[in-house]
Amino acid sequence: MGERIDCRQATEQLHDYLKREMTPELAEEIRAHLDRCKPCFNHARFEENYLRLLESCGRQRCPGTLRARIVALLQVEAERD
Amino acid sequence: MAEPSAAVRSFDAEALPHLDALYRVALRLTADPTQAEDLVQDTMLKAYRSWRQYRPGTNAKGWLLTILRNTFINDYRRRKIEPIAMDLEAVEPHALFRAVEEVDPEGTFFSRIVDEKVLEAVDALPPEFREVLVLSDVEGMSYAEIAETLELPLGTVKSRLFRARRLLQARLYAYAVEMGYIKPRESRDG
Numbered sequence: 001m002g003e004r005i006d007c008r009q010a011t012e013q014l015h016d017y018l019k020r021e022m023t024p025e026l027a028e029e030i031r032a033h034l035d036r037c038k039p040c041f042n043h044a045r046f047e048e049n050y051l052r053l054l055e056s057c058g059r060q061r062c063p064g065t066l067r068a069r070i071v072a073l074l075q076v077e078a079e080r081d
Numbered sequence: 082m083a084e085p086s087a088a089v090r091s092f093d094a095e096a097l098p099h100l101d102a103l104y105r106v107a108l109r110l111t112a113d114p115t116q117a118e119d120l121v122q123d124t125m126l127k128a129y130r131s132w133r134q135y136r137p138g139t140n141a142k143g144w145l146l147t148i149l150r151n152t153f154i155n156d157y158r159r160r161k162i163e164p165i166a167m168d169l170e171a172v173e174p175h176a177l178f179r180a181v182e183e184v185d186p187e188g189t190f191f192s193r194i195v196d197e198k199v200l201e202a203v204d205a206l207p208p209e210f211r212e213v214l215v216l217s218d219v220e221g222m223s224y225a226e227i228a229e230t231l232e233l234p235l236g237t238v239k240s241r242l243f244r245a246r247r248l249l250q251a252r253l254y255a256y257a258v259e260m261g262y263i264k265p266r267e268s269r270d271g
Contacts, residue, residue, distance in 0.1 A: 062104035
């Protein structure tokens with residue numbers, strides 16, 4: 001049986017594939033395509049690095065002063081109930 | 082001080098763990114730390130007051146983010162100074178990979194871009210693209226969770242994400258070229 005998806009279809013869905021946002025059947029088809037196709041395999045690695053960049057950036061935490069203010073406000077609300 | 086009631090305890094237990102995520106999303110929506118703090122505070126108060134509508138054990142983070150996003154749209158968007166938005170038409174329709182595969186096939190230039198610049202590029206996305214990208218690719222929410230949170234059809238979430246990623250890649254590429262992290266693609270003949 002021949003390949004069911006081509007390079008264009010595979011690359012357009014790379015992000016969904018990497019985020020596991022597709023049916024297992026389609027994921028398997030893409031995985032099989034990447035195994036066979038070096039340019040698409042490279043493209044997948046490129047997109048993986050791009051997604052990793054976004055995951056690791058902007059890990060700011062809620063400032064402690066804001067957290068304390070919110071906890072205090074909630075306490076006031078609760079006492080009003 | 083009075084003992085906290087059961088309602089307060091359950092709100093504290095379910096909602097407070099999401100403060101970091103709420104703050105990060107608020108930062109990206111407002112692009113302003115002071116407004117982000119106000120937005121998170123307003124969100125938490127609204128959430129507390131409508132806590133009875135939350136069904137225990139469902140997705141508290143999504144529920145809170147829906148309130149945050151609606152509060153932002155209703156009360157903040159008008160106040161906001163939008164960053165200079167990207168020119169949607171200027172973005173090439175194909176993936177960035179095609180432009181760099183010969184010089185940097187693994188995209189190592191991505192790792193040289195500092196977080197601050199990545200976030201600046203995120204903030205320059207048009208708002209409807211920015212929110213899906215932040216929830217998906219920065220906060221790691223699933224497409225279905227995002228659709229529920231933003232009250233959008235799943236197909237809309239997917240198509241906006243597709244566009245948002247390409248827009249962002251184009252912006253990051255332009256920055257990397259400007260900084261000399263990567264050589265620009267040779268212009269085509271003719």
